[in-house]
Amino acid sequence: MMKRVLIVDDSPTIRKFIGYVLRRKDYVTEEAEDGLDAMEKLSNNEIDLVIVDLNMPNMDGISFVKSLRNSYYNLHLPVIMLTTTSDSELQKEAYGAGINMFLNKPVQPDVLLDKIECLLGEGLDGKPVS
Numbered sequence: 682m683m684k685r686v687l688i689v690d691d692s693p694t695i696r697k698f699i700g701y702v703l704r705r706k707d708y709v710t711e712e713a714e715d716g717l718d719a720m721e722k723l724s725n726n727e728i729d730l731v732i733v734d735l736n737m738p739n740m741d742g743i744s745f746v747k748s749l750r751n752s753y754y755n756l757h758l759p760v761i762m763l764t765t766t767s768d769s770e771l772q773k774e775a776y777g778a779g780i781n782m783f784l785n786k787p788v789q790p791d792v793l794l795d796k797i798e799c800l801l802g803e804g805l806d807g808k809p810v811s
């Protein structure tokens with residue numbers, strides 16, 4: 682079954698790049714331009730994993746993850762934070778808010794795809810890991 686990934690970033694260039702990388706591997710992608718937009722997309726779409734930026738207008742990545750984890754239905758939704766900052770305090774704060782993984786931009790497509798597969802519980806052959 683095709684997995685659906687929500688890409689949340691205020692940069693259209695980043696959204697386009699990540700979307701391209703994922704669709705080549707048969708993921709279905711949705712995009713949101715900030716945390717608020719992402720909350721709305723989450724309530725209207727079946728999403729299997731979220732990739733979220735940190736710095737965004739309206740609602741930043743950490744606030745978004747906090748409000749997402751406040752919802753029972755999104756407690757276990759895998760979230761990757763992808764950001765240019767490598768500030769260890771912000772990283773700690775992001776994990777505290779409930780992200781599953783922290784990655785720095787720019788990210789190698791293969792690395793990103795590996796991490797996504799890992800979080801979705803799929804082995805290299807695409808079968809669930811038991």
Ligand SMILES: [Mg+2]
Pocket residue numbers: 690691692734735736737
């Ligand atoms: Mg940004």
